[in-house]
Amino acid sequence: MADEIAKEYDVIVLGTGLTECILSGVLSVKGKKVLHIDRNDHYGGEAASVNLETLFKKYGNYTAGTEPWKQYGRPNDWNIDLVPKFLMSSGELTNILVSTDVTRYLEFKQVAGSYVQQGAGSKATIAKVPSDAAEALRSPLMGIFEKRRMKSFIEWVGEFDPKNSATHKGLDMSKCTMKEVFEKFSLETGTKDFVGHAMALYLNDNYLDTPGGAPETIERIKLYGQSVARYGKSPYIYPLYGLGELPQGFARLSAIYGGTYMLNTSVDELVYENGKAVGIKATMAGVEPEMKFETRAKMILGDPSYFPDKVKVVGHVLRAICILKHPLASTNDADSCQLIIPQSQVGRKNDIYIACVSSAHNVCPKGYWIAIVSTIAETSANHHLELAPGIERLGKIEEQFMPLEDGRSDNIFISKSYDATSHFETSTEDVKDIYRRCAGEELVVEGLREGIQMSQE
Amino acid sequence: MADANTPKPSSSVKLVLLGEAAVGKSSLVLRFVNNDFQENKEPTIGAAFLTQKCNLPTRTIKFEIWDTAGQERFASLAPMYYRNAQAALVVYDLTKPTSLIKAKHWVAELQRQASPGIVIALVGNKLDLTSDSAGSAEVSGDGDDNAEDSGDARKISTEEAKTYAEEEGLLFFETSAKTGHNVTEVFTAIANAIPETSLKSARGPGASHAGASRTEEQRVNLNGPRDPNAKEGCAC
Numbered sequence: 001m002a003d004e005i006a007k008e009y010d011v012i013v014l015g016t017g018l019t020e021c022i023l024s025g026v027l028s029v030k031g032k033k034v035l036h037i038d039r040n041d042h043y044g045g046e047a048a049s050v051n052l053e054t055l056f057k058k059y060g061n062y063t064a065g066t067e068p069w070k071q072y073g074r075p076n077d078w079n080i081d082l083v084p085k086f087l088m089s090s091g092e093l094t095n096i097l098v099s100t101d102v103t104r105y106l107e108f109k110q111v112a113g114s115y116v117q118q119g120a121g122s123k124a125t126i127a128k129v130p131s132d133a134a135e136a137l138r139s140p141l142m143g144i145f146e147k148r149r150m151k152s153f154i155e156w157v158g159e160f161d162p163k164n165s166a167t168h169k170g171l172d173m174s175k176c177t178m179k180e181v182f183e184k185f186s187l188e189t190g191t192k193d194f195v196g197h198a199m200a201l202y203l204n205d206n207y208l209d210t211p212g213g214a215p216e217t218i219e220r221i222k223l224y225g226q227s228v229a230r231y232g233k234s235p236y237i238y239p240l241y242g243l244g245e246l247p248q249g250f251a252r253l254s255a256i257y258g259g260t261y262m263l264n265t266s267v268d269e270l271v272y273e274n275g276k277a278v279g280i281k282a283t284m285a286g287v288e289p290e291m292k293f294e295t296r297a298k299m300i301l302g303d304p305s306y307f308p309d310k311v312k313v314v315g316h317v318l319r320a321i322c323i324l325k326h327p328l329a330s331t332n333d334a335d336s337c338q339l340i341i342p343q344s345q346v347g348r349k350n351d352i353y354i355a356c357v358s359s360a361h362n363v364c365p366k367g368y369w370i371a372i373v374s375t376i377a378e379t380s381a382n383h384h385l386e387l388a389p390g391i392e393r394l395g396k397i398e399e400q401f402m403p404l405e406d407g408r409s410d411n412i413f414i415s416k417s418y419d420a421t422s423h424f425e426t427s428t429e430d431v432k433d434i435y436r437r438c439a440g441e442e443l444v445v446e447g448l449r450e451g452i453q454m455s456q457e
Numbered sequence: 458m459a460d461a462n463t464p465k466p467s468s469s470v471k472l473v474l475l476g477e478a479a480v481g482k483s484s485l486v487l488r489f490v491n492n493d494f495q496e497n498k499e500p501t502i503g504a505a506f507l508t509q510k511c512n513l514p515t516r517t518i519k520f521e522i523w524d525t526a527g528q529e530r531f532a533s534l535a536p537m538y539y540r541n542a543q544a545a546l547v548v549y550d551l552t553k554p555t556s557l558i559k560a561k562h563w564v565a566e567l568q569r570q571a572s573p574g575i576v577i578a579l580v581g582n583k584l585d586l587t588s589d590s591a592g593s594a595e596v597s598g599d600g601d602d603n604a605e606d607s608g609d610a611r612k613i614s615t616e617e618a619k620t621y622a623e624e625e626g627l628l629f630f631e632t633s634a635k636t637g638h639n640v641t642e643v644f645t646a647i648a649n650a651i652p653e654t655s656l657k658s659a660r661g662p663g664a665s666h667a668g669a670s671r672t673e674e675q676r677v678n679l680n681g682p683r684d685p686n687a688k689e690g691c692a693c
Contacts, residue, residue, distance in 0.1 A: 004478075004530060043535050076570070094679060103679045104506075105537060110677055231677050241540065248535035255526035261533035286532060 005260070005293050009035040011438070012280055012295070014267060014302025017045040018243075018424075021250035022431045023301065025100055026443065028257035035295065036251065036259055037282060039266040043251055045303060049244030049363070052078035055321065059401040072323070072398075073365040079242035080321060080363065082403060084355035084372035085424055086111050086236035086338060090227040092428035094237070102249040109361055111236035112334035114228075116141070116198035117341040118190055120389060126330035126339065129198045130154075131228035131235070146188055153185040153195075157222060162215045171214070178217045179208040189344070197342040197351050199224040201423060203376065204343060204350050223425075236338060236423070240362045267306060271296075299438050316377040320387050323399040324369040328356050335360035335369075341389055350376040352390040368398075467510075467517040470651060473539045474523065475567070476548035477559040478530045481582040484634035485548065486522050489644055494635050511648040518648040520544075536570060544576045544647045549618075551581035551631060552610040557618060564625055576650045578628035578643055581618055585633040587611035 010032040013024045021043070024036045042048055053075035056062045069075050087093050087108070097103050118125045118141055130136040136150040161167045169184055182192050196202050200220035207213055227235030239245045255261055264286040271279040271294070279296035327333045334356070341352040356371040357363050364370055373390035377383060383402070384391075391397070435443040474482040487493050490509045511518045523542070528534045539545065547563050549556040560579060567577060588609035615631060622629035628646050632639040 089677070089679075098679050108677050108679060237677055237679075241537075245537050248537035251535060252526060252528070252538070255528045258527075260530070261528050262531040263533040265531075284531060 005035070005295055006033070008279075008296040008298075009033045009260075010298050011035070012037065012297040012300045012302075014038075014280075014300065014306040015045050016040075016043045016247050016251060016263075017047045017303050018247045018250070019427055019430050019434070020045075020301070020303055021247040021254070022096060022428075023434060023438075024259055025102070025250040025253035025257075026096075026431075026435065027439070028254040028259040029100065030439070031257075034254055034259040035262070035297065036254060037262050037265045037267065037280075039264070041264045041286060043263070044244045044247045045305075047081075047083055047243060047247060049079040049081050049242030051075045052080065055080050055401055059321070059403045060399065068399075072368070077365045078363065079244060080370055081243045081372065082319075082321075083243070083317075084319070084353070084374060085243060085427075086238050086355065088223060088227040088235050088423050088425065089230040089237045090223060090235075091423065091425055092432075093424040096428065096431075097249075100250070100253055102253050105249040105252055106245050107240045108237045109240060109336075110231050111234045111238050111336045111338060111357075112360075113331050113337040114198070114234040114236060115328075115331055115337055115339040116194045117339060117345055117393070118194070120346045121392075124345075124393075126328075126393075129194060129224075129340075131199070131225050141194060142188075142191055146191055149185050149187055150191055150195075153187060154221075154225070156185070157218055158225070160215075160218050160222075162218075173215050174212050176214055177209050177211055178214045181214045181217075182208075193342040193344055194340075195221065198340045201340075201425070202351075234337070238336065238357060238361050242357075242361070242363045268292075270300065301434060301438060317374060318377050318383045318387055319372055319374040319403055320384075320391060321401040321403070322371045322373065322391070322394055322397045323364075324356075324371055324394060324396070325367060325398055326395060327358070327369055328354065328371065328393060329395060331356075339390075339393060341393075346389040348375070348386070348389075349378055352387065354390050354393060465512075465515065465517050467519060469519045469521055470543045470648070471541060472520045472522050472544040472546060472647065473542040474525055474546050474548065475529070475534075475539070475560075475563040476546075477550070477553075477556040478527070480548045480550040480553070480556050481634045482546070482548045483524055485546065485580065485582060485632065485640055485643075486524065488634045488637050488640045490522070492637065494637075509644070511644055513645075513648055518651065520644065520648075539567060539571050542571055542575055543651060544578070545571070546578050546580055546643065546647070547627075548580045548582050549613070550583050551613045551618070552583055552586050554612050557581075557613050557621075561621065564627065568625075574652065576628070576647050577625075578630065578647050579618060579622045579625075580629075580643055581613060581615075581631040582634055583610075584631050584638055585635045 011027055011034050013020050013034060013036045016036065016038040020036070024034050028034050038045065050058070052069040052072055056069050060068065062068060072078070114129045115126050116129050118127065125140060127139060127141045128135070130139040130141070130150070133151040133154045136142070136154055137147050139147065142150055156169065159167050162173060171180060171184065178196070187195070196205070196207060196217070200207070200217050201224070207217055224235050231237070251261060262284055265282050265284040267280050267282050269281040270277050271281060277300045279294065280300065281292070281294045284291040284293070327335070328337060328339060331337045331339070336357045339354040339356070343349055343351050346352065352373060352375045354371055354373050356369055358369045359366045371394050373387050375386060375390070378386060432443050474486065476482050484494060486507055487495065490507045506521050506523045509520050509522065511520060523538065525534060525538070528538070545567055547560045549560040564577060564579070567575060588611070619629050628650060630639050630643045630646070632643060634640060
C-alpha cells in the first residue's frame with residue numbers, strides 16, 4: 001500500500017479541520033497535488049461533531065461500565081459540535097461553499113432566531129436582534145426616541161459607501177472610531193452594545209476605540225442585515241447533521257480533484273533541509289502491519305497541533321455543552337437560535353454566546369435541544385462561574401459537559417485556532433490568509449466554479 | 458431503456474459505491490452511465506456524482522451515483538459519503554479474495570451506520586477474467602462451478618459470495634464492466650428493490666434539488682437567490 005503514496009506532493013496538509021479542508025479542496029481544484037493527513041480516525045479535528053457516547057466518554061460524568069447515554073436514544077442520532085458555530089447566510093464561507101459546489105453534498109437550514117440579552121440576572125430582557133429599520137421600531141430593546149435614532153442609524157448603514165465621502169456624515173473614515181460614529185447618532189450604551197456585539201459580532205469592546213475602524217464595523221453590520229434578508233428569520237444557517245459535515249464536504253471536493261486522504265496517520269517527523277520543511281515521516285495505524293512512509297512536498301501546512309513548537313497560547317475558550325428537553329426561554333420556542341450576552345451587560349470583558357440547535361437540524365432525537373455556552377476565559381480560577389450568566393438562561397439541564405483544556409499542546413487554542421465567535425467569518429479570513437501565503441496570490445472564490453465539471457447530463 | 462411518452466412518477470435515489478480500491482467501482486458506473494469501458498482507467502477524478510435514469514414499468518428512478526473519489530484507498534471515507542444513501546453497490550473483485558473481506562466490512566459498516574432500509578447489492582466484478590465469462594453466469598443460473606479451468610483467475614466461488622449475500626439479505630450479481638455483462642441488471646434490480654415509501658421520504662441534496670422534499674420550510678437552497686445561473690449545472 002505504501003507504494004501508492006507518491007514520492008512528492010505539491011502540498012501536504014496536516015489536520016482535517018475546516019480551514020485545512022477548505023484549503024485542500026481549493027488547492028486541489030487549482031491543480032495542486034495534495035496529500036491530506038489526520039492523526040485521528042475521523043475528519044474534523046476539533047471541529048468534528050461527535051455522538052453522545054463519545055461525548056460522555058470524553059467529558060461526561062461517566063463511570064466505566066455504565067452506559068448513561070442509553071437513556072437518550074441511539075447514540076448515533078446525536079451529532080454534537082465541540083465548537084459551536086453558525087454560518088452567516090451571506091458570509092464568506094457560504095460563498096466558498098457555493099463557488100466550489102460543496103453545497104451538493106450538504107443540506108442547510110435556517111437558524112430560527114438571533115437574540116440578544118439586555119440587563120442581567122432576573123432583570124434580563126431577551127429580544128430578537130433588530131436587523132432593519134422596521135424591526136428597530138418594534139424592538140423592546142429601545143425606548144421610543146432611541147428607536148428612531150436606531151432607525152436612522154440603520155438606514156445610514158445601508159447607504160454607507162466607503163468610497164463616497166458624501167455618505168460619511170462629515171466624518172473622516174480613515175481616522176474616526178466607531179465610538180464617534182455612534183456619538184454622531186447619539187445612540188445609547190445599550191444600543192451600542194447590541195449593535196457592536198450582536199450585529200457586528202465583536203467579542204469585546206476594543207473595536208470602539210480603533211482609529212479608522214468604523215468602515216469595518218459598518219461592513220459587519222451590513223453583512224448581518226444582508227444575511228437576515230436572504231432567508232428571513234435570522235442571519236444564520238446551519239448544516240443538517242452538524243458542523244462536522246463541512247470539513248467532510250471539502251475533503252470530498254479535494255479527493256474528487258485527486259487529493260489523497262489518510263486518516264489514522266501520525267506525523268513522526270517533519271523533515272527539514274536548510275531550515276525549510278521539505279517533507280514528512282509518518283505512520284498510518286489501523287492497518288496490519290502499520291505503515292511507515294516518507295514523502296516530500298513543496299509546501300506543508302496544517303493546524304497548530306501539528307506544530308506544537310511554533311504556536312503560542314493566546315487565550316482559552318470556555319465551553320459548556322448542555323442537553324435540554326426544552327427550547328431556550330423567550331425565544332418563541334425556536335428550534336434553533338443564537339443568544340448573545342454582551343460583556344458589559346454582565347460585567348465581563350468578553351461576550352457570552354449561546355448556540356442552540358435541535359432535532360430540526362438532525363443533531364439529536366426529537367424532544368431534545370443542544371445548547372452550547374461559550375466565552376473566553378478571563379480568570380484561571382472558576383470557569384463555571386464565568387459561564388454562569390449563560391448557563392442560567394438554559395433552565396433545567398439534563399446533562400452538562402465541559403470540554404476543558406488541560407494545557408496539552410494538542411488541545412491549546414492559539415491565535416488561528418477556533419475562536420469563541422459563533423460564526424465562521426474569522427475562519428475564512430484565516431483560509432484566505434494561508435492561501436495568499438502559500439499560493440502567492442489572492443484566493444478568488446468566484447469563478448472557482450468554472451473549473452468544476454458538472455455531473456453529466 | 459428509452460420510452461417516455463406518458464410521464465411516470467420519477468424519483469432521485471442516492472446510490473453509493475463501496476469496495477476496495479481497483480475492484481472496478483468506477484468502471485461499473487461508467488459502463489452503466491455511458492456504456493463505455495476504459496482499460497487501465499486512472500483512479501477516479503473530477504466528478505461530484507453521475508446520474509442515470511432507470512425506467513421501470515410504473516416509475517422512473519434517477520440514480521445519483523456517488524463515487525468514492527479514491528477516499529477508500531487509505532480507509533478514509535467520510536461518513537457523510539453514505540449518509541442518506543438509499544442504495545449501495547458493494548463491489549469486490551472475484552479474482553482477489555481480500556476484496557471480498559473488505560466488501561463484508563463495508564456491508565457491516567452500512568448496516569451499522571447507514572439509513573435503515575438501504576438497498577445493498579453485492580457485486581463480484583471482473584467476470585471477464587474467469588473462464589465462465591462467456592455469459593453463463595446468471596445469478597440464478599446453474600453450472601458455474603467450473604472455476605478450476607486453466608486460464609481462470611477466479612478466486613471466489615459464486616456459491617461462497619451468494620451464500621453470504623443471502624445471509625445478509627443483499628442482492629447479488631457477478632458482472633463484467635469490461636464486457637457489460639450483468640451491469641444494467643444490477644441497477645435495475647436495485648431500482649426494483651427500492652420501496653415506494655423510501656422514495657416519498659427521499660432526502661439528500663439531490664432529492665431536494667428535485668423538489669422531492671420541500672416540506673420543511675426552513676431548508677435553504679444556497680444556490681438559489683444569489684446566483685441564478687447556479688442551477689444550470691444541476692443534473693436534475
